[in-house]
Amino acid sequence: MASRISELVIDCRDPQTLAAFWCEVLGFGVLSTDDDGAVEIGPPEGFGGLQPTLVFSPSTEPKTGKLPLHIDVNATDRDQDAELERLLAAGARPVDIGQTGQESWHCLADPEGNEFCLLRARLT
Incomplete structure (x- = not known):
């Protein structure tokens, strides 16, 4: 048996804004919002489907470089x-x-x- 990617976690300053952007790009919807501000988005079938979900996790670390x-x-x-x-x-x-x-x-x-x-x- 093999593994497959189920989630991609992206650290960001504004999880709500990035979640909205990527929902628009991918046709995803918001699946959950955690108390810490993390937002998970995914396809209509939700977590565990063929496409991985994206989790936008709040971070104060600046993006540096490519x-x-x-x-x-x-x-x-x-x-x-x-x-x-x-x-x-x-x-x-x-x-x-x-x-x-x-x-x-x-x-x-x-x-x-x-x-x-x-x-x-x-x-x-």
Whole structure:
């Protein structure tokens, strides 16, 4: 038997804001909010499904430098250009992490500056 990723925990200054942003990006909903301010979001089937949930955990530590791990997303119901417009309208911003400009993906950052990439392929 193997393990699989069930949750990704992201330290952040404002869990509510990041949870709202990522809910918009991924079509997730808020699953729980802890007394310490942590917010867990996930797909409609909730924790334990095929997709991991995201837990935004409050932290006062500042983000320093490029993250050693980032999230890649793919559009599910539109092309990459339309999805890029949607993500930018939701609060993402373009970020330069050393790309050449020839990549087939877009490098973006969430409202707290966490890098993620919008890939070209559309998933169904």
